[in-house]
Amino acid sequence: MAGEGSAAAFDDEAEPTVTIGEYIEGIEAEELEADLVLGGDDGKECTYGGGYLKRQAVFSCLTCVPAGVGGVCTACSLACHDGHEVVELWTKRKFRCDCGNSKFGGHPCKLCPEKDPENSANSYNHNFKGSYCTCGRPYPDPEAKEQVEMIQCCICEDWFHEDHIGLNSIEEIPHDEEGEPLYEDFICQKCSPDCYFLKLYPDTVWASRTQNSVSQASTTDSTVMDGGPSHDNIEKRENGSLANHLNCENTYGDDNCPKDNAAPEKAILDDSSDRKCKLGMDIGTNTTLVDSEKKLPFFMSKGWREVICRCETCTNFYGEQGVAYLIDKDDSIEEYEKVAKQKREKKLEQQEGAEANFLNSLDHVQKIEILSGINDMKNEFQSFLESFDPTKPVTSEDIKAVFENLAKKKRQRLS
Numbered sequence: 020m021a022g023e024g025s026a027a028a029f030d031d032e033a034e035p036t037v038t039i040g041e042y043i044e045g046i047e048a049e050e051l052e053a054d055l056v057l058g059g060d061d062g063k064e065c066t067y068g069g070g071y072l073k074r075q076a077v078f079s080c081l082t083c084v085p086a087g088v089g090g091v092c093t094a095c096s097l098a099c100h101d102g103h104e105v106v107e108l109w110t111k112r113k114f115r116c117d118c119g120n121s122k123f124g125g126h127p128c129k130l131c132p133e134k135d136p137e138n139s140a141n142s143y144n145h146n147f148k149g150s151y152c153t154c155g156r157p158y159p160d161p162e163a164k165e166q167v168e169m170i171q172c173c174i175c176e177d178w179f180h181e182d183h184i185g186l187n188s189i190e191e192i193p194h195d196e197e198g199e200p201l202y203e204d205f206i207c208q209k210c211s212p213d214c215y216f217l218k219l220y221p222d223t224v225w226a227s228r229t230q231n232s233v234s235q236a237s238t239t240d241s242t243v244m245d246g247g248p249s250h251d252n253i254e255k256r257e258n259g260s261l262a263n264h265l266n267c268e269n270t271y272g273d274d275n276c277p278k279d280n281a282a283p284e285k286a287i288l289d290d291s292s293d294r295k296c297k298l299g300m301d302i303g304t305n306t307t308l309v310d311s312e313k314k315l316p317f318f319m320s321k322g323w324r325e326v327i328c329r330c331e332t333c334t335n336f337y338g339e340q341g342v343a344y345l346i347d348k349d350d351s352i353e354e355y356e357k358v359a360k361q362k363r364e365k366k367l368e369q370q371e372g373a374e375a376n377f378l379n380s381l382d383h384v385q386k387i388e389i390l391s392g393i394n395d396m397k398n399e400f401q402s403f404l405e406s407f408d409p410t411k412p413v414t415s416e417d418i419k420a421v422f423e424n425l426a427k428k429k430r431q432r433l434s
Contacts, residue, residue, distance in 0.1 A: 051363065056109060057093050058355055059362025065131035066092040067116040071140055073349045077114050079106040079147040083123045087148030090141065091118040099129050106149045111176060112350060114141055144177055151178040170200075173319075173352075174210035174342065184208065184316045193226040193318050202226035203353060204324075206317035213340050214317065216302045217327075224326050226318040297328035303336050324351060395428050 057076045060066075066075055078096040079087055082103035095118035096105055119128030121136040128134060149157045151169065158178065159166050169178045181189045185208040193201040203226070206214055217224060327333075329346055337343040344350040381389070403421055407413070 054363045055356045055359050056107075057359070058110070059359040059366075060093045061366075062093045062097050065094050065116055065118065065128060067118075067128075067131045067134055071113045071115045071138075073344075073347070074110050074112050074352075074355050075114060077108045077111040079108060079149070080104070081106060081149060083126065084117075087145070088143050089117040089120075089122040090114060090143070090147060092116040094130055095119075095128060099126075106147070108146050109171070109178075110352070110355060112344060114138075117141065144175065146177060152180050153183050154180065156180075170205050172207040172210055173204040173345075174206055174214065177207065179207060185314065186316065200226075201320075202318040203321040204319040204351070206319065208314040208316045211314055211317050214342060214345075216305075216336065216340075217317065217319075219298055219300070219302060219305060220326060224320055224323040226320045294330060296330040296332060297326075298333070302328075302333055303339075324348070392425075392429065395425055399425050399428075 058074065060076060066072060076093050077090040078093070078100070079090050080096070080100045080103050081087065082105075083089070083100065090108065090111065091100060095116055099118055115138040116128075116131070116134075117123070117138055118130075118134075119126065119132060120134045120138070145151070145155065151158050156163075158169060167180045167182065169180055170184070171178050181192055184192075184205075186192065195201055324345060327346055334343065334346065337345060348354055399421055403417075407417070
């Protein structure tokens with residue numbers, strides 16, 4: 020019995036193993052994630068010639084610009100700043116590559132040397148110095164025992180820890196049962212006053228912590244309990260949709276609810292053309308009652324940008340507020356990732372086409388040789404994994420032995 024217990028303990032301590040298929044799937048998942056962040060950019064050409072791109076991956080080199088007032092594109096981060104202290108900023112809007120300009124101390128860009136001294140339309144925040152959130156900590160945080168989830172404001176584009184966005188609890192963030200976000204965009208409490216006009220829209224633009232199913236939509240004036248029997252977690256539905264966090268009958272409680280006189284009456288959307296205002300009002304005269312002491316973050320529902328009015332009056336107002344990009348489809352992260360996926364699919368198709376063309380260019384004997392080599396490699400790796408002791412590390416000698424066996428089999432096959 021003692022021996023069985025020791026064996027069980029040893030099994031628990033053994034490192035988990037993965038199959039070659041699982042390993043390849045993991046690599047492909049990492050490649051997809053990288054493509055989504057980089058927007059499908061292959062990192063071969065500097066983006067400076069494209070001007071201020073609507074959205075692109077941006078990096079800050081603290082080795083070259085310690086003050087954090089310069090940003091470079093993907094290609095330059097690889098070609099010009101390899102081995103430097105580089106901060107990955109994910110994506111930024113309307114940014115032009117700074118690499119090699121006056122901020123880089125006379126070190127020209129290797130990919131695009133001819134650049135203006137500065138890109139005056141670029142904007143920089145403390146992210147470029149490697150700090151994030153209201154706490155100003157780096158990410159990953161070397162002093163944190165566990166890295167806390169961070170979300171990006173779609174206005175200022177800063178990143179925030181979920182427990183530093185001005186809510187009583189991270190449970191108030193709209194997530195489904197698996198922890199996946201139910202919102203498309205997040206607007207931090209600092210930026211929300213600039214977007215106060217969004218309160219004029221119906222509750223459909225706001226993300227709720229509970230998914231609104233068909234059965235829920237058919238029932239009105241009922242309550243939903245989420246996260247336990249606490250009265251603070253009761254959400255009242257209005258007109259078939261869950262009340263959003265900006266209404267006074269919400270999960271945040273009275274202390275976090277804007278005063279009644281600070282919330283303008285919501286409009287009923289008019290599904291008319293862009294020339295006629297959907298709201299039927301001048302939003303510039305209906306969004307002045309901002310309660311500065313009740314700043315709350317906004318969580319916007321999926322597809323909310325399509326709802327926003329695009330009439331001339333509203334569009335001019337967005338420009339005055341500095342948020343005209345909110346009605347630009349290409350500005351959203353969702354569209355950015357959609358384009359990245361399309362580029363990735365096209366790249367994979369081209370690779371498959373190149374492989375097919377290569378095989379078609381071979382004669383029968385060459386094809387048989389390649390297929391035999393692939394089969395030998397698969398069998399050799401299979402044998403290695405079956406005979407290898409998972410409690411021991413894989414050494415260079417082990418890998419060398421695998422390829423020596425492959426070479427021996429090839430010699431035997433050709434002799």
